[in-house]
Amino acid sequence: MHTINLTESFDGDFVRKIECESEQNVSLCYQCGNCTAGCPYTFAYDIPVSQVMRLLQAGQKRTLLSCKSLWLCATCESCTTRCPNNIDVARIMDVLRHEARRQGYGSERSVKVFWDTFLDSVKRHGRVFEMGLAVEYIARTGRFWTDLELGPAMLSKGKLAFKPHSIQGQAEVEKIFERFQQQKEQCA
Amino acid sequence: MELLDQLKEKIKERLPELDVVIGWEQGFDPLHATPLFMRTEEDVDRLVFSPLCVHNLASHLTGLKGKKVGIVVKGCDSRSVVELLQEKLLVREDVTVFGLPCTGVVSLKKIKHALGGLDKVASAEFNGNELKVSAAGAARVLPLNEIAADKCGRCQYHNALLSDVFVGAPVEAAAEDNYADVEAFQAKSPQEQAAYWRDAMQRCLRCYACRNACPMCVCRDHCVAQSREPHWMTQQDTVQEKWFFQMIHALHLAGRCTECGECERACPVGIPLLLLKRKINKEIKELFDYQAGTKIDATPPLLSFKVEEENINERGW
Amino acid sequence: MSSSPTYAYYPGCSGQGTSLEYETSSRAVCEALGVVLHDIPDWSCCGSTPAHTVDHVLSAALSARNLAQAETLTGVEGIATPCPSCLTNLKTAGRRMLDPQFKERVNSLLDTPVKQPLPAKSVLQVLFEDVGPAALKERVVKPLAGLKVAPYYGCILNRPPEVMEFDDCENPIAMDRLLEALGAEVVPFPLKVECCGASFGMPRKDMVMRLSGKLLDVAEDNGAMAMATACPLCQMNLDLRQSQINATSGKQHNMPVFYYTQLIGLALGLDKRLLGLNKLCVNPKAALQAAEQATAGAA
């Protein structure tokens, strides 16, 4: 473990940005650990959520944005629901993820690719095309063995449509993404 | 005629046990009635009663404290007597009330307006719903509803609410008071209102006629307007001092004013002083469902409270 | 008698595929119980979890398009959806759009702006509040007596309570009461709101194996013959992936995982085709028969 120089590495702008976007005050956290205690994903995290909060208080931007935990949070709201200080921890995790995306981090690639593929599917069809999503995901990750064994069951139950359920308003949905992208670029 | 004779008879019956009975007599001209203090039977014979008997005689009561006093009251006047009794400013046994039914009194201001002046009135005669006036050689007929006092149009208490002797047949009618005048004034912007009062108060002479005419202004010589202990007001003749006096008057009457309108009637410069009191009455009615001078044993709302006030919403402050 | 409860209905994408049977059984149950559903015309995907991991305005906008579409319907008191993930997104979008600035940013992404977001409810909430266990009980023709079922609500149906505003966030009971009304025996299930692994099935199967595996373990420990869920993702993780879980853990779970609407449909004696029991991966026949036998034996 390395020594953190708190005077030099504290990134106040980063803390303020996360606080502002999440509308939360991270100083409220007194490190009781209830979020970590309740989090179903702690076993998979590289940094438990209470330490994410701690590192955020300490302004440790790089450590946070590069951590895997951000991508493994399912927003199950257990931390938010139980926080004794009424901090919306899940929202902070969300906002950290946004920032990580903006700064080009994506430490859990398979998850990020899955989410991106999902949104592409929405953009392309207006609704999620599950079959297409699976195929695309496998293509992008090269993990062609993913859930291969489930295929027959799903197909035999008629649960996977081969064609997307396209909607009339597909263009409208696509424009949502495009306008979002434009606004983002304008801001940048 | 019948009513007046009956009244005279009743007064004469009671006169021996009373020091004085207050009523009205004809004034200096046919349009004016004036208070009459009856001590003898001859005095009683001068008694009149007509829509010209505008004075609220209750204003004289507290000045006669300690004496056995009889008083002739219209419906509205009776409320003042009730209120004075409720406030223990009169001793019930000392007051004998001769109650009358009343169909309304005139507004001399309206008559003046209609006639273009009140000088040289030779005769005035009520005939049904009309007043026949001859002035400066010309005769005019004025419909009563055009010259009635504003307060009569919304009167809910035509008959004396309290009387030891009631003369005549009670009037059945009772109007609703929806405080339309207050609502209308309230609809103006604060700026318009302020300008209105500024103009009005510039006219004010600080003559205190309003106060002196008020039956509920019982402080008399000790009115805070002129005292130094406490020293609420200076004697400076400024608009805000004069206006502040009207605020004092109105707030000192909060929950007490019986809306006889004497303040406004007495004002020589025509300031609508009753409006201020009616505004407060309106709110007191809404907040506490209370009207002054209607029940002797009622508890005045500003001298009491409820732990939970159902009508006061404190706006979440 | 007041008029029937009427809602704008938002089916959600999975209802078109992986949770077809939830979709058809929800509709069938609502119809049978007098809840009127009008589909939101040309609805689109709410963006689910992936959208809010990118941006909150984008996420809200994907939901907001549907809120705007719902405003074209008349006579509806709100939006009903069977899917908790869609529900969360619709409610969160509505709540955040109370802030006029946020609303403006969302509307700037849309062709048709949202005027006044309609309140959203889960179909479970609609059935619990507008129909209620007592009325449901009266309609039961084929009680599910003997069926020991673990009610599993999933993590976001009731959480966070400030947003979801329905039922207890730690120990919800709405589904319990409805299942009890059907005559089923609801077993204690302490992990009612614990996460199943969510959408990590494809990218991080290991996480789903562990979390859903635990849910199955606890349900079984508590004597459940079946589980009831209210979420397409939960159902898929527990049912479709049960074979994977067994393969990973070496256990032999054979736990049918129903949508609670399927169980209501069964008890109401609705058309089996609409209930889609044949679409469940873990065959429920054995459990249902066992229940029947247990009741018969007792009688």
Next chain:
Amino acid sequence: MKIGVFICHCGSNIAGTVDVAKVAEEVGKLPDVAYSTDTMYACSEPGQEGIIQAIKDHNLDGVVVASCTPRMHEPTFRRTVERAGLNRYMFEMANIREHVSWIGKDKESNTQKAVDLASIAVAKLTQDRPLIAKKFGVNKRVMVIGGGVAGIQAALDCADGGLEVVLVEKTATIGGKMAKLDKTFPTVDCSSCILGPKMVDVAQHPNITLYANAEVDSVKGYVGNFEVAVKKKATYVDWTACTGCGLCTEKCPSKKATDYFNEKIATTTAISIAFPQAIPKKASIDPEYCIKITKDKCGVCEKLCPTKAIRYDMQDETVIEPVGAIIAATGYDLFDYTRYGEYGGGRYPDVITSLQYERILSASGPMAGHIKRPSDGKEPKNVVFVQCVGSRDKSVDRPYCSGFCCMYTAKQAIQTKDHLPDSQTYVFYMDIRAPGKMYDEFTRRAMEEYGARYIRGRVAMIYPKGDKYIVRGADTLAGTQVEVEADLVVLAVGAEAAKGASNLAEKLRISYDKYGFYMESHVKLRPVETNTAGVFLAGSCQGPKDIPSSVAQGSAAASKVLGLFSKDELESDPQVASVDIKRCVGCGKCIETCPFGAIEETDFRGEPKANVIETVCQGCGVCTSTCPQGAIQLQHFTDNQILAEVNALCQQPLVTSFE
């Protein structure tokens, strides 16, 4: 008038953000101000001497000090001007610290505001008149409300000091929470062994009248002369006859009555005595469960009672107690832990409160001191303690630390090991709060000698697994999630204000905070006084406290009462209403509104007039704002004094030029 003005620096507290010299200069320009200066610490000895010297040097008629809040030092400075020969009411204070320098950083605005505040003080002073206090007699009896350890201590100290004491206790026995405890920290001595003798002393003390099963109904009067109505709730047993033999409780057939003393982990009989050492040791009937009262059957106790003490038709009774002072010692109640759904919300029988655990540990408790699980009576092996349940938790509106949970948990962990040597305890804590004598050493012993495993982190959920409970928490020091398989879980539930505390506060006219704890007069310097003269506080009603602090406060409150009663007469505050007989029209409106009945009607030359009973008047001034004639004036807050302040603010240009 010659007024002296002293603007205090308060070190840098005021001078840091207020230009005090400027304030002194500006205020010095006012017409009546003869002397104006700034001073480093007005309240210090040289500060006060400076004031006295200036009064003499400049022949001042009155003094204004602009410094801190008058709620702090007004009495100090009044004594100062008195020492210089002025009447103590020829003094005014301007609060330029709490209301100016501490709440704004802009020096120019602050300075102007300080000038204004000092100016209104000067304006008021020009209207001040000397006032002389009157004396009145004191009823040297004291009422103590609440018979917990704080109340017991206060009652005994007062009684030993020679005062007559009335002790009012809500429940059927005194002893409070302490009587329910098995052992006490940090000595692990037996609670009833140290409390029991004190309880007996209360019962036997000739100066103490005890009303158990009684509550305060209403409080009238004022310091020295209160009248308290005490409602003695029906016990259905004539306590003058009852000998506490217990025969009735043995034979009562209704055995399902709620056992409040045992924190509901057991049931008791409909007629019962709370516990063997109860004081008074008298039986009482729970009417909800009594078969005779509910169904008019049974009547066993009546038949058996050797002294014929049973009264099924007993009614509540109210007695009036005149006292001169009141000590509130109403204690605390436990936070309702069922609000924590994640801990089972009361559904799990083996997840219990710390006080229930005390009853389990207690030899006189329902399990006779054997630790057994409520569900199946088995001895637990793993016992988990969860701290801060309803403490330091904003989400349940309990942000404060309850103070004593860390200590009793350590004690319970030690006791657990003593009772069950094979057991293992785990303590989930956030921080260990052990700032007392031998306290931290004690918690260390729990870990070092008794092997309690302390885990720093909150518990997120508890759920049953088989016949055990999974306690899932965090170990934040290890940075991980942890699970313990527990047999018994003890929740360290926090303390909250006693139920009905705010209600009683309203009767006593004392303030309480948003949680219902009573407000002391000054946080540091007047910890057992209230803002209502003659009403004192002891124990946890003021905020959570452990036994030593509660006892200390009980004694402190008693010493305050003894001090108050050391004089035969008290000085009344001369800031009372006074009638101008000329102006009074005798309408009696003031009589109607006075909250204290302090105004009476008198006859003055045949005219009714208002007359103020000075010792009864509390100085609220409701009468003054009621009287339209301004005939009744609250001294020191007369119309003229307040008008002077209003005028000082309004009748001058908004911005006085500094140049």
Next chain:
Amino acid sequence: MSAAPGNELRIIGFLCNWCSYGGADTAGVGRMTQPTDLRIIRVPCSGRIDPLFVLKALVNGADGVLVSGCHPRDCHYAEGNFYARRRLEVLKRFLQVLGIDERRFEYTWVSASEGQRWQEVVQKFTERIHELGPAPKITPDQMAMAETMAAQPR
């Protein structure tokens, strides 16, 4: 929105000694920053406050008046604030015909422990008065005074 120096408005507070004055002290002890416009007059009880004091202030040029007492049921004098509540409510409504914007007057309850609440009340009321701006000079002499003041060298 703390007023800039020189930009202050004239706000007068009437506070009861036991609760609200204490609450303001508590806010001070907690260093809870507040706008500086308010000047506090201490009275024993909100029941002591004659509504005419409020009018006196408003007529003579105050831009806002704030009255604060103990919460109902928690009056040091048991009943004073109950009377105050009735009087002040009537007063507030009376303003509706006096040409004085009723928002310039408010009454509320703050206990001695509620420092933060006091801070919020002061903040909110001061903001409100600044939104309303300086009170219109209703009388000619006041207008004259305002002019003199404006002409004064600063």
